[in-house]
Amino acid sequence: MLKLETPLPIKNKIKDHANNIFYRQQKMVYKRTDKLFAGLIALEWLGAIITALWISPRAWSGTFSEVHIHVWAAIILGGIIASFPIYMALLHPGRTITRHVIAVGQILLSALLIHLTGGRIETHFHVFGSLAFLAFYRDWRVLITASLVVALDHGLRGVFWPQSVYGVLTVEPWRWVEHTWWVIFEDIFLIISINQSLKEMKKIAERQAELEDTNLLIEAKVIERTHQLQAEIKQRIKAEEEAESARDAAIHANQLKSQFVANISHEIRTPMSAVIGLAELVAQAPELSDDTRKMANSTFTSSNHLLSILNDLLDFSKLEANRMHVDKSKFSIPTILDDVRILVEPLINEKKLELTITSDPNIPKFLFGDDGKTRQILLNIANNACKFTQAGGIKIAADLESNTNKIATVLFSVTDTGIGIAEHIQSTLFQPFVQADTTIKRNFGGTGLGLSISKRLVELLGGKMGFSSKQNEGSTFWFTLSFDLESRP
Amino acid sequence: MRLFPLITMVFGFAWILAIGFGLYSITKYEYTPGLSANPLPSWPDNTKLERSFDKATLVMIAHPHCPCTRASINELAKLITRKHDYLKTYILFLSPNHMAKGWEKTDLWQSACLIPHVKVVADRDGKEAENFHAHTSGETLLYDTDGKLLFTGGITDGRGHIGDNSGIEKIVALLSQKKNLKQKTNLVFGCSLTNPERRVINAEAGNTTTH
Known part of the structure; x- marks a missing residue:
């Protein structure tokens, strides 16, 4: 079976078009996810405040109490963490730096929430949830940024407050690697998933490009054919107009001819009536010889016949010229x-x-x-x-x-x-x-x-x-x- | 490439600095210990609590409203699960006389009551806390069968920080040993058991400062 190959220039053109569609869609995904995160981060900030108010509303000294520093941390520090990512998402959506700032902000909010809940193991799942949410960007680099923040946080704490991360005061210096590994473990699967998603997006973009190019080709053909048809219709209309004017001219000429024939017939009939009348009178004259009478009768008969022909011609011409009237x-x-x-x-x-x-x-x-x-x-x-x-x-x-x-x-x-x-x-x-x-x-x-x-x-x-x-x-x-x-x- | 407006760059830079400062402050607060107890080396005579003579006696002194102490109660519950055969345990909740009746019956109290093999006691006007020279909620003291102090300190490694900690490790190690037990201490993290003015007096006496 013969397989038709698409020419190379058209292939390249479709590929360029597919790339444009892919990048456009990718940009849309970035912008959409930026906006999602703007809302999510604001909600997380609110969640942090509620968490602080619920878990540690006040700090006590005997019977004296004051607002707990966790509440202020949730309001002020949480607000600071949330502010710049939201600002970037709203003012610079779709830009590379925006999603990296959001990644950093998201992980810092995880750190704050872990603080506020006293390092509950359950709150650590916020980090893993954040990574999964960041995968919405379908950009593996964002996961790397977020993971680096996690590693940096653990590394610095390991140095200055090891008990805050590992629960013991003396730990091996490589312990932070173990904690970060679990983040990397999730990253690996998310990156695989992102790559598969990107491949699918590319395939869809290629199909869309092929479809759009085919549509454009069809539209071009339709326009070309429409122009051809319009030209043909114009020619046909022109030909019909010419034919109509020729027919009108022919009808007019025919009418003129009929009118002429009618006029002539009428003009001939008057003297013909005189000839018939005179021939009849001559034929009735008593002094005529038989031969002369015969000739006179023959003249009378022929004239009558001629008059009959003229009458037919006159009627026909009148009908042709639409000059025949109906009397009632x-x-x-x-x-x-x-x-x-x-x-x-x-x-x-x-x-x-x-x-x-x-x-x-x-x-x-x-x-x-x-x-x-x-x-x-x-x-x-x-x-x-x-x-x-x-x-x-x-x-x-x-x-x-x-x-x-x-x-x-x-x-x-x-x-x-x-x-x-x-x-x-x-x-x-x-x-x-x-x-x-x-x-x-x-x-x-x-x-x-x-x-x-x-x-x-x-x-x-x-x-x-x-x-x-x-x-x-x-x-x-x-x-x-x-x-x-x-x-x- | 389009450059960001100056305001955005300034905002970003300020954001990093502010977060760095904020996280540093909150972490520092969380891992700054409270005023440690300075108890006598043996079971106090004037306490109304009854010491055990056949197993170790553990006393935790807690502020009923301190959010950080929840972690201490949790860690104690874990310890009791593992070592209740070796321990007679008290949790004393501060109950000032001038406060409304039931002031000490908080959710922390309820949580403590749910721990088996533990006796929950209201410490009227902080008298027992004074007997044990405790100043910070979560202060835990361990005595052997002879009334000798084995351990004093907290059983969390941060303010309200749940998880493995050196205090529990030390207590478990002491309970596992039979002979040659040496007194061990740990930092304590929690709210102050005394009002601010009394805390100043205590501080002047030579101890570290709580919040």
Whole structure:
């Protein structure tokens, strides 16, 4: 298995970081322990006073008594011993000299307490307790200082008042070593414990350093990636803005074009109406020869066809330019159906087809809506049905789909038995300028705008339009429109 | 390296000096002996205590309120535990006539009463202390079966200092010997049995001074 090695510069950097964390934590331990000792030493001073007052409150001479010198020693000497360590702990916490002063003070307080209790063996445990407490610093040097004070105290007493230390007046000069040994004995175990604690602190610092460095690396990566994403988002926004402005420009250009086409169609339709009218008049003139009349009729028919194309173009352009307006007026469905019948009947008769028109009697008698556009849509799909049906018949129906007492929705449908629509072009049937195929254009004519205009008109009026068809069997085109039952502004 | 403010250095120096002086003073006080007894070489005739004729008689004279004497009582208890077969023991507690009744019945008295084979006696107005020429609480005297004084002095090596001491060592050695016993003495540490004005008279008589 391949083991990935951390590069040396990064290793050194982590090591430096770990060292910094370790020293910072060590400093915190020193400061915290200094403060602990400030409190402890103050309490010990208080304890010394209480001890003196309890054990030896007064010194006696017969029936005469006075405050015992131990009480004064506890108050004054105890206060002096406690003062400097507390001062150092509060004013210079964390400094090396502070914890050594505290170590000295702590052992001197032990000496005082031993004095005050008459050298009780139990009070000597205060020295061992103090050493254990000093181990809180996790600094073995502090224990050495404290132990030196113990050794010095025993050494000096051994010289000047041997009975105060050893209970006998004549002792061997090395006896103080025996007493100090027990202190050193505890020191050894405490120093081992301190070293283990320091090792653990170092390990924790190393782990923390690795973790913090990893976090920094991740943060840097996140920042870098965030910048990249921000740049990408900016680019995307810019591209979208450009696309939007291009689309707006295209829509605007399309509207301009539609407007232009509408204007032109309108301008062409006026003279075209004159041409149609004049062609009809010429065709009706009695003195014309048969050939001339034929030409006049041909001119009339062609002009009508051209006008129809122009009308489609005009409607489509209006829809494209959003200039198609909806008019509302009172009308009835049977009237519209009758109008359509009149207009398609000549072609029906010409092709010898059967025309069936039905109207749902549930449809309210009068409705309010755009009857002109409704008629135009129905006529358009009825004309298509006539155009593409060679035999059989056409059925035009109007059925009530729903009635809410305010709005009535009517389903119009035109069913034929014509050529039907091939499946592959059904999806594009409502798109403008689309016809089933080129043969249809050739055989049936038309602009390919009729269905597209019808669908858009239905949507403009708030309805839906669709169809179903089977090739060579026929088609059904339908649309729904909603009409008000009452006149509304 | 940042130097300490001058005030801190002065404080530290003064601290060392003050502690040195304080510890020296208190230690000196603790190991300065009281006024030693100057008893007759034999059992006093005018004492009301009964001497033993078949074993040694030990008399300790104590001040009932002296805190230092607690150590003496403790050391005596240890001695009795080891050598009670060889001893008839009295502890005399000072009981001045002009003080309130029960003045001498302190916790020290109670402690002394708990030691087996020891007779605790109230020394009315310090008469017995005078008979034995004792001036300092904790003064201990040992007499042989013939009433000869064998030991006089304290049985602690410091004021209220508990632990092995030369006084006990000497008494134990005397009790272990059968013949050729020589009188031994020891320093005594404790409160004065007499009021200050009487102590001055005693001092003028040639003895050392107590507190």
